[in-house]
Amino acid sequence: MTDTDKCVLVIPFSRPVIEKAEGFRVAVRSNNLDDAGRIARAVGCDRLHCIEVSAGSMAGIRIRDEWRKLPLIFRLKSAGRFLDYAPALEELRDSAARFYFPASPENISAARVLSSLMIKTGLEICNGEVDWEAMEDLLVYDSCGRSAHSSVEPFLYSYTEYKNMQADYNELYLEKEGVFFHCDAEGNIALSGGALERKEFVGTLNKKEEVDFSGLSLAAREKRRARLLEFGGCSICPGWRVCGFRDGGLVAVCPRKQFMTALVNSSGEVNKNAHDNF
Amino acid sequence: MPTIIFKATERCNANCAYCDVIRKGRAPDMSMGMLKLVFTRVNDYLKARPEQRINLTWHGGEVLLLGADYLAAAARLQEDCCPGTKSRISHSVQSNLTLLTRELVAALRKLGINNVGTSYDPLERVRGFGGDRDSDSYNRRFLRGVSLLEESGMTWGLIYVVTKKSLAVPGELFRFLTNMSARVMINPVLIYGKEGAELGITAREYADFIGEMFKLWWPERGRHGVIRPFAEYYGHYMKRETGLVCVRGGCCGEDHLYIGPEGRLSHCSSSADWNLVNYGNIRDTGIEEAFSRTKRRDWLDRSKTLASGDCKGCRFWGVCHGGCPADSLAFHGDLRHKSGWCAATKIFLSKYFEPISGLGYDGPPDSVAGRA
Numbered sequence: 001m002t003d004t005d006k007c008v009l010v011i012p013f014s015r016p017v018i019e020k021a022e023g024f025r026v027a028v029r030s031n032n033l034d035d036a037g038r039i040a041r042a043v044g045c046d047r048l049h050c051i052e053v054s055a056g057s058m059a060g061i062r063i064r065d066e067w068r069k070l071p072l073i074f075r076l077k078s079a080g081r082f083l084d085y086a087p088a089l090e091e092l093r094d095s096a097a098r099f100y101f102p103a104s105p106e107n108i109s110a111a112r113v114l115s116s117l118m119i120k121t122g123l124e125i126c127n128g129e130v131d132w133e134a135m136e137d138l139l140v141y142d143s144c145g146r147s148a149h150s151s152v153e154p155f156l157y158s159y160t161e162y163k164n165m166q167a168d169y170n171e172l173y174l175e176k177e178g179v180f181f182h183c184d185a186e187g188n189i190a191l192s193g194g195a196l197e198r199k200e201f202v203g204t205l206n207k208k209e210e211v212d213f214s215g216l217s218l219a220a221r222e223k224r225r226a227r228l229l230e231f232g233g234c235s236i237c238p239g240w241r242v243c244g245f246r247d248g249g250l251v252a253v254c255p256r257k258q259f260m261t262a263l264v265n266s267s268g269e270v271n272k273n274a275h276d277n278f
Numbered sequence: 279m280p281t282i283i284f285k286a287t288e289r290c291n292a293n294c295a296y297c298d299v300i301r302k303g304r305a306p307d308m309s310m311g312m313l314k315l316v317f318t319r320v321n322d323y324l325k326a327r328p329e330q331r332i333n334l335t336w337h338g339g340e341v342l343l344l345g346a347d348y349l350a351a352a353a354r355l356q357e358d359c360c361p362g363t364k365s366r367i368s369h370s371v372q373s374n375l376t377l378l379t380r381e382l383v384a385a386l387r388k389l390g391i392n393n394v395g396t397s398y399d400p401l402e403r404v405r406g407f408g409g410d411r412d413s414d415s416y417n418r419r420f421l422r423g424v425s426l427l428e429e430s431g432m433t434w435g436l437i438y439v440v441t442k443k444s445l446a447v448p449g450e451l452f453r454f455l456t457n458m459s460a461r462v463m464i465n466p467v468l469i470y471g472k473e474g475a476e477l478g479i480t481a482r483e484y485a486d487f488i489g490e491m492f493k494l495w496w497p498e499r500g501r502h503g504v505i506r507p508f509a510e511y512y513g514h515y516m517k518r519e520t521g522l523v524c525v526r527g528g529c530c531g532e533d534h535l536y537i538g539p540e541g542r543l544s545h546c547s548s549s550a551d552w553n554l555v556n557y558g559n560i561r562d563t564g565i566e567e568a569f570s571r572t573k574r575r576d577w578l579d580r581s582k583t584l585a586s587g588d589c590k591g592c593r594f595w596g597v598c599h600g601g602c603p604a605d606s607l608a609f610h611g612d613l614r615h616k617s618g619w620c621a622a623t624k625i626f627l628s629k630y631f632e633p634i635s636g637l638g639y640d641g642p643p644d645s646v647a648g649r650a
Contacts, residue, residue, distance in 0.1 A: 162501060163460070163501060163503070165459070165460050165503075166428065214429070217429060218425055218426060218429045221425040221428060221429060222421060222422055222425045225421050225424070225425060226421070228400070228421060228454070228457065228458055229414075229417055229418065229421065231400040231401065231450070231454060232450075235400070235453075235454050235457060235458075236450045236453040236454050236457070237453065237457075238453060240453075240457045241456075241457060264501070267501070268498060268500055268501040271500065271501075272500055
């Protein structure tokens with residue numbers, strides 16, 4: 001496996017940038033859902049990690065029949081009014097699309113409703129304020145609920161990957177450092193979305209052969225593991241495996257600890273039940 | 279499969295508190311001539327036994343101090359000296375990883391090594407560099423090493439050595455170790471002589487320490503990788519798997535051999551480090567001969583002696599077989615005794631493992647005669 005096989009470039013929808021990113025898998029960002037078909041054709045299925053579409057709410061989102069199998073990810077501020085997306089329920093349900101929201105109390109409630117409607121959802125717990133208590137309630141619903149419902153991220157990721165020591169749910173948000181590299185329309189490359197905004201570039205697609213992707217990936221791996229240099233805090237947290245909290249300092253009382261511990265425990269239970277029922 | 283504990287160097291870049299190798303007189307690194315002779319002997323042994331395989335476990339000292347060129351030369355010598363048997367030779371390595379580079383990863387791969395055994399301790403000044411045992415620098419370099427291994431697609435497992443310093447924090451250490459690695463082995467510190475005695479622990483302390491860890495492991499066992507000794511005992515109780523590591527299983531008599539930097543032959547690393555056993559030198563002794571040395575008979579006959587002696591009537595006989603023979607040799611001067619660590623096995627299994635798991639052990643699955 002080469003370095004480029006392991007990396008995913010997160011790029012804006014621009015044909016020149018897609019061409020410059022040749023040889024890499026790409027996640028393509030757009031604010032316009034109508035670009036989906038053009039992106040898929042320009043990139044090709046084997047190189048396309050996902051198409052990420054940003055919008056305000058689910059209002060007006062219609063998934064055309066030819067997009068149903070595309071790896072569509074929606075980053076939305078909220079679900080919006082039910083009446084506004086109700087006409088599209090069937091096509092949303094039948095598509096591969098997943099709808100992500102910030103983890104506010106309202107959005108967590110909306111994710112539960114959407115999940116019960118068999119629409120794939122996700123909550124962003126990588127940044128911003130998160131209502132951890134409401135997240136834990138939703139986790140109980142998702143992991144223990146007997147009624148049919150669709151998967152919710154990052155729960156599904158944790159159920160699937162909780163034994164994988166390399167797992168980092170930030171990859172759901174295209175932010176697993178050392179794997180996802182973020183590019184702007186000029187082809188500048190940064191280690192994260194935040195670094196791209198701050199214009200902290202590590203190279204450019206125009207001279208991508210000069211970028212040490214392997215070295216950057218190694219450095220990111222080390223950075224993630226740096227918490228294990230301290231004996232205490234995150235390094236002895238039962239939830240660390242799924243949490244992988246990277247950016248804060250050691251804290252005496254971690255607001256994420258209870259939820260992450262519940263998540264890792266639920267992941268164990270879900271897998272045990274799946275095994276027992278097989 | 280015969281395992282050769284292969285020590286091409288006794289040099290080490292670290293100064294771990296409990297290490298025997300760094301304290302004893304140091305032999306020079308194994309010469310290329312000696313290395314060639316080792317592969318020639320291995321080839322002779324395998325040619326005469328076409329059904330057999332051999333594993334060379336590179337130990338130190340710190341193996342990576344040998345350098346990438348040395349390891350690459352070893353791979354070439356194997357090619358040259360073992361043309362018809364090389365496919366039956368495997369290598370494994372124990373390293374502290376603090377010196378790992380991409381060149382060394384490539385050299386290890388040339389020997390067919392895709393997995394590295396290592397050790398770690400998050401507690402200060404147990405493992406470290408220099409006279410003041412700088413654990414901070416050591417730990418940073420260790421983490422860089424494991425990151426490099428993973429980046430290169432290699433796997434690794436961790437040995438944690440329980441010392442006096444560990445005893446107060448079993449739960450925290452369990453969390454730490456299982457957050458660090460999917461494969462962890464938890465062993466007691468082995469102190470032979472006075473050096474490092476302040477870190478020494480009793481069998482009961484070790485049993486209680488792993489017992490506290492076991493309380494956490496048991497309900498979560500499906501989520502962790504291979505955490506030994508728990509996974510070993512679980513496998514043994516559930517399926518009579520005999521995959522216990524040598525110090526816990528006491529079954530090394532037939533298949534362990536040590537080769538030191540100057541060609542000295544002994545039984546294992548402990549028996550060599552503690553100067554307990556001498557099977558001669560590879561210069562004038564073939565591997566077949568070393569395996570059949572008269573002195574080795576005592577190791578093979580140990581089971582019979584123990585079953586009618588120290589271990590008579592013990593219901594855990596089938597699990598531990600009297601434990602590590604080198605312990606008996608070190609503390610009693612002969613092989614007729616069980617290891618002092620057998621007490622830890624008994625206490626752990628009867629006080630923690632069986633009551634918590636609800637599993638029972640109904641005696642030895644194998645007869646004494648069968649083992650001998």
